[in-house]
Each structure stands twice: as structure tokens, then as C-alpha cells.
Amino acid sequence: MLSRTAAELYWMSRYLERAENLARMLDVSYSLSLMPQDGQGTGLDELTMPLLITGNMDDYLARHGELDAERLLHFFAFDGDNPGSIFSCLRAARSNAHVVRGRITADMWENINATWLEMRDIAQQGLQSYGISAFCEWVKQRSHLFRGAAFGTSLRNDAFRFIRLGTYIERADNTLRLLDSRYELLGDAAESIGDGSARGYYQWNALLRALSVFEAFTEIYRGSPDKRQVAELLILREDVPRSLRACLGEINQILASLPGVNGRPAQRMVASLEARLRYTGIEEILDEGLHVWLSDFILLVRRLANAIQSSYLEAA
Amino acid sequence: MKLTISHDTTYRYDDQVRASIQYLRLTPQESERQHVLDWHLDLPCPARAQRDPYGNILHVLNVDEPHDSLLISAHGSVEIDESREAEHDQQSPLPFLRFTRLTQADEALRQFALHHCGARRDRNALIELMFGLGEAMPFTPGITTVDTTAAEAFAKRGGVCQDHSHAFLACARSLQVPARYVSGYLFSEDAGHLASHAWVEAWLDGAWYSFDVTNGLSRPERHLKLAVGLDYLDACPVRGMRRGGGGEQMHARVLVNQPVMTLQAQQQ
């Protein structure tokens, strides 16, 4: 397959996954911002959270100067001039799909094209009138629908593999960042959770819900979330589809099945990362310090993405 | 006269270049006027030679390894037959009647050409045109770039040898005289002029005659020809593309016989 075609497919699904993740982030931040804030403030801290996670805070401040709830939400969700907004991600995904229209099934193309057209309509209506939660829900549903169309209609060929690859790279990065940022926001409180502190409870719960693993958590751990369990669930559990371990497992399999020898650096890298997770316990991670460990891994995933980029997507 | 050339061109890039490809026209040819005694290129990796569309010797240099600089060197010596004024050619000169973006004649250039040549299409007329352009466009570095067209440079009343040559080409072609761009080296005792040089040749009485607007010379005694073409883009010594690298600084050092001269930009 042409490297450019593979790149379009890969980025199409990365942008789509990113839009979904942004919606998940926005959803949790928005609902937490409505909670009582332990006596202090307006919930703005919560609303700036997604921008901090995605590294778009400076752009926002450069454009708008001050923090304002409505502007924050608009900037994050609808602003076509902010390349990190949900709007921009859906536009980018559609534009990637358009180029490789002949390589994806009609169901996939129609889904992604319709998503973009609806997105433009929703942006016309405005976020407040559409409803923030309803919007986040809509983004997730569109992403589910696309994934369903891909799984249900696509030939299991290299095109499909690069689409899946984009999803898992983006998702691995996102899970790491979300966990890291929640942990940071809780600060010292994170350590003492488990004693039923209301703040910690809401924070971890919100994170679990954002990643759609609340039910999984209660089924596996049967209790209130604490740092150790949440971290284990999101980093090491093979059976949790948004966990780091699950993502790297998929990437490993996909890379192993791609033809050619030029991908060896990326193949080696992912195999060793997966092995590292397979033979690591949560205690070792916590001993090293969760934040340190997560920061380190965010970098490793980025390196893996770079290796994929240079091995396959711009080959030679 | 024997000319000895040493020409180093160094490119430095802000970032790593992943791969680059260059068309090099840095090798003179045997002709009635010039006899190549020895010539070689020093390149970062071997390059193949072929003939380009204008019959010039073209080396295609591929650098596939990441690099942050590139050194291209040409060395050699050539015997110039000063008594020869013109060169003959088997190929039809008619394709050199065609304007290009850089040599398109506007009304001002057409009028200028007519003013100097009237109905005459001989060597004397073109010599007058050459002096006229030299006066109208005094040598002025810095006011034009490699992208400046003949008409733009003429309107600015100045430029360097590339602009002079383009303006002359525009005028000659507007008079229906085939004319072509020449890139090469000039030996010059006074260090005020650069050694990498450009001039033109016009087709008169069945042969190519040289006109160096910048120096007001119609006898190519000290000119060593590297390549010809419709304009600068066809004949320039180095034309390349690269993947990655960011910004670039180019540094060229040319020695023709004794004088040492340095130039900072591709433009001459």
C-alpha cells in the first residue's frame, strides 16, 4: 500500500479517536465543574483541565486572555481556528477520508461525511442550545458508529490495519494523559483516598465514567475506586479495551502482520513495551511514582508513533 | 588562455535533511572555443552524468542519508581559444525564440529593443542593445532575487548579471532573434565582479555570438561556458529539492586563476 494512503487512513482514525477522547474529557470536566468545589470557586479549574491535558492552554490564553467558562467550552469544542478542537478533529478526519474514499467502504465514508456535515449544523446552533452533555454523547455515538461500520464492512487488509493502528496509538496516549492529569489534580488527596473522601470519590468516578470503564471497575474490584486500583485497571488490565496494555497488545499484533522489513524498528519497540507491561505489577509502578512512570510512558508511546510514522507512513 | 577553476558550494541546513536531489550543471563541454584539460566534481556521493535537454552535461546527485550540510565542489582547468568569437550548432536555434516567465518581454522592453535596433538584426545592433541595457540597468546587487523577471528588473533600472541576461533575452526574442542564457565563469582581474557569471548568446548569421551585458563585452575571451538554456532556471549550476531541513544558508567560493572571491547567495 502507498505510504500516503496508509497515512491518510491512520490519521483519519487518529483524529476520530481524538475527537471521541476530547468529548470524553469535556464530559467529565463539565460535570465535575457543576459539582460543589470544596468551597472554592466556580469550577473553572475543571474546565481548564481539558486544555491542560491537550496542551492547548497557551493558544487559548493568546486568543482570549482571560478564563471564561463559555469561551473555554467553545474554544475546546467548536472553534475551527483551534486545531485541537473537536470540530477541527472531525473536519480533519473527514478530509483524510475524502482523499482515500476509494480505500474505505461506502458505509465508512458516508458515516464520516455525515458526521462532519452534522457537526457543522450543530456548530451553527451553538453549544449551549444543543447542550454540552448531549454534544459529548453525540460525538461518542458517531465514533462508535464509525467503528461499527469499519468492523462490520471492511476487508481485513492493510487498510483496515492502519485504521486500527491509528485508533490504538491515539487511545494509548489519551489514557495515559487522562490518568496522569486526574492524579495531578487530586494532588496529595490522591494518596489518602479510599477513606471515602467525597472529592476523591467524584474524581475517580468521573474518570472511570469518562473512559466508559465504571461498570468494569465495579465488576472487577467491587468497591469505591482508589488510586492503586484505577491505575492498575487503566494501565495493566489486558481485558479493559481502553487500557494501555490492551492498546499496546493490539498495536503489537497489527505491526507483526504488516508486510515488509522496513517496519522492524517499530515492531521491536512495541514488542518490548508490551513485554514490559506484561511483566510489571502495579506496586512497581507506584514505587517508581505514578506521575514519573506515566510521563515516561507518554514519551515512549510518542516515540513508537514516530517510528510508525517513519517506517510506514513516509517510507523512503 | 588557460583558466583554472575551483568552485565550492556549501549548503547548511537548520534541521536534518532526510533526502535531497540536485541537478548539477557544473561541467564544461568541449567546443570550438574551449578545450577541457581536466575537470572533476567532488560530491558527497557518486552522481551519474547525462545530457540535459539543452545538451549540457548534467549530474543528478541523490543524497539519501540524513544530512545537515552539503558540499559540492568543481575543479579543473580549461583552455580558452580567445580568437573564436562564435560557436556553431547542429540544432535549430528556433526553440530559443520562445519567451519564458522570466524572459517575457513587456511593452517597455519591446520598445527598448526597437529603439536600439530598429529594423536591424545584426551583431552591431545587438551590441548597441547590450550597451543600452548596461546603461539602463546599472549593476546593483540586492534589488532583485533569483525569481525576478526581466520586466521587473528592467522597471527597477538595475540588477545583476542574471537580470541583465534575462532583459537581453526578452529584447532579442521580441526582435525575433533566437537567444539563450549562458551560465559559467568569468575571469576578471578587478575583483569587483564575481567569478560565477551569466551572459547570453544570440543567433546571428548561423552561429551563436556572446553578449555580456554586465561587463559590456561582446567577445567572450575570458568566459568559460558551463551550460545554456532558455533562462536561468534551465542553465543554473545547481537546482535541488529536499525533504526536511528547515531554513538553509548557502555559501559559495569560486577561484578563477588567482583571484579569490566569495559570494553569499546563489544569485550572481
Next chain:
Amino acid sequence: MARILYDEMYDASGAVRPHYREFARWLANTPPEQLAQRRREADLLFHRAGITFTVYGDDQGTERLIPFDTIPRSIPASEWRVVERGCIQRVKALNMFLADLYHGQRIIKAGIIPAEQVLANEGYQMAMQGLDLHRNLYAHIAGVDLVRDGDGSYYVLEDNLRTPSGVSYMLEDRKMMMRLFPELFAAQRIAPIDHYPSLLLSTLKSSSPVDDPSVVVLTPGHFNSAYFEHAFLAREMGVELVEGADLFVRDEKVFMRTTAGPQQVDVIYRRLDDAFLDPLAFNPDSMLGVPGLLSAYRAGNVVLANAIGTGVADDKSVYPFVPDMIRFYLDEEPILKNVPTWQCRKADELSHVLAHLPELVVKETQGSGGYGMLVGPAASKAEIETFRDRLKANPAAYIAQPTLSLSTCPTFVEQGIAPRHIDLRPFVLSGKETRLVPGGLTRVALREGSLVVNSSQGGGTKDTWVVED
């Protein structure tokens, strides 16, 4: 001035011509609601399949359809065989002309065509001088635009030897007709055309000396108006659709970047103009081409279809010489007529043109797409005067021809069925042999009285039938 119009379906007395009888019977027996319903279906299917014409710079998820008319243009097979032989003869001569022009230039030496006319022409490429091509073929794919005058005889309006487009519409129109009206195809023998992509692929493969060469289609990208066609042909032939950035040159060979590493390319079916092919040799600002491509081409390591420098042979200023080329190279009389042409660069012909502007069609020699032309009888006084000034300022850039009436064909319009002017573009493939599929692309000017059929000017298309008679 009263014009005699030739109608493809009805003769002068209003009777249906024999090769349209079957269709006319069917049309009379099919309820109008059903026809309207099928036409809506066609629109929907074309939209869904994305058979569209991209509007430049479009980001809105909307694309324009080229209007498709469901009444076919039909040609009796006996008549087609003459057209076919005429096209083959013409394209053979044009290829021989190009080979000669870039080598010995016999035709210039014989005084048949003035040297300046071709050598100083913008389409003449120095890069091709003395370069030997496999099978001496330059225009592997040619589109010959034909029209019919009032007496029904065919004229060549122009030759398209660079990157002729429209063949995808020819194929899609046929698919659509077979899908909507299968009964029509059962009732009579209509020559099939759906093997065009496989003929094209074998033509492209035979253009290379390599055994089983690797072929790609090179497109300027999805912003190009003909992108659909590029993607369509690549898919139908089962070859990669590449953009310039997908290719690179190393050691004078062309490779494509794939996920499994570099892969050598032997034949490039390029849908990119000469000026954009290699930014190191031609237009330096072009990001569409492949740096170094010309060096690989001149080293003989890759085939370009069509070759560089074919534009000199389809230039309107060279068109008047084509009948002489046929006589010179093939020693045959031209089967298809040229439209009489005045060359405005000649003073006496210019004065004739200036005196008769309201009756003539004036065209730019270096233009395409129907923008730089004057259709005298359809133009206002003011338009004619404006054009007169342009013509006087640069006469060499124009030629003029009498206004041909162009045949008409019944076409669905808002008020029902009415005659509209049409042309015909057969696609001629030159490889081991020169051949074409029966028919071609019929373009129709949808505006009443209009003679401009270009899709950029609101033209539509029809399926083209060659019917056994």
C-alpha cells in the same frame, strides 16, 4: 442565415432514422412518469457513487454532477467503422509527426510545415529532442473531437494529445443505461465498451520495454476537477493512484513509497501537464511533480504516457497541417475532414477573419476548456468588438473557423424532449496496435442553441451507442 441542422435521430422529413427505430418504439411505449422516475434514479446513483466534478477549493462536502441525459446518441456500425478508421489514421500520423519532429524533422525539410510554426511553439519540448521512445509512441491516449455539419459529414474539431479526459463518463454512462434500461440492450446489438480499462492497461504495459511493467496513474490530487476519473481508471485497471509526493527518483529510476518500502515504477499514466512533471526541470514552484523525473525519463528508465511534448501536435496553430501529415507519413488521403481554418498570424487571412467575425468561431491557439473563444453568431456586438481588439493585439495567438452547425440529438430538457447540439470524443489507444472502443464520449450543450459542450461550461453527457445495422 438559415442553417441546415443534422439531427441524429430524425431525418429531414421528420422520420426516425433506421438505427434509432428500436429506441423510438421503446420511448413511445414507456410512460413519461417511469422515464422521469428513472432519471431521478440516475441522479441519485451518480451522486451516491461519487461520479462528480469537483468544484475547485470545495470543502463543503458538496460536489457537482455532470448532467447525464438518458436519451443515447446512436451511431450505425457501418458509419462508425469509417470514423474508427479515420481516427486511427489520424492518430498514427500524429504520432509519426511527433517522432519525426523530435528526430530528423523530415516534414520541415520537405517544406510541408514551417519550422518556426513548430520549433518556436510553446508545446515543443527541447527535452524530447533526439530521445528514442519505445515503439516511437508519443500520444498513447488521444481524444479526437468530432462534430457533424449540416450534411451529416464528420469533421475533426481538434485533437487532444496531452491528457484527454472524459473516458470515465463514457464508461459510467453506459453502466447507468444498462442498469436503468436493460430492456434496451436486450432488444438490439449495442457494441460493448466496458473493456476500455483493460485495453488501456495493456496499452500502457506495451509502452514499456520491461516485461510485466509496474504501472501507476499520476494525479495532481483530489482538488483537481478530473480527480474522480483518475481514481476511477486506477481502480478499474487495478493499479496505484499516486501523487507526486508518492514517487521519488534515485539512481535515475522512479520509485513509489509504500508501507513495505520503495517499489520501482516503470510506466506512469500521468494526468499532469508537462510544466508540472519535474520541479527541477520545469515550473520550479510545482509541488505536484516528482523532482528528478525528467532525468529518469531521459535515461529511459520510465515511460510517461503521454510523452512530454505532445502539445506541439495538438496546438490549434498546427491543426491545419494534419491532413498534410497524413498524406506525408502514410501516403493516404485523410478519411476525416478538417474544419477549414484561417490562421490569423497570416496577414491576408487575418483581414478575412476581421471582416467576418460575426460568422466565425475564433479560438486561442494555446488554450483549452472553451474559455478563450468567440462564437460569432452567438456573441453580442460588444463581445465581438472586445474580441476584435484582443485579436488585433496578438493575431498569432488565434485561428478562426466557420461556425459549424453541429448535429443535434433529442435530449430531456425542462419542457420535455428537445434537440440539443452534441459532439463526440472517441478515445484512441496506441500501443502494440492502435485501437479504440466503439463510440466515445458524447457531450451535449444543454442550453438551447448553444454550441459549447464543455463540462466546465454547463455541458452534459450521453451514452454513445454503436448499433449493428
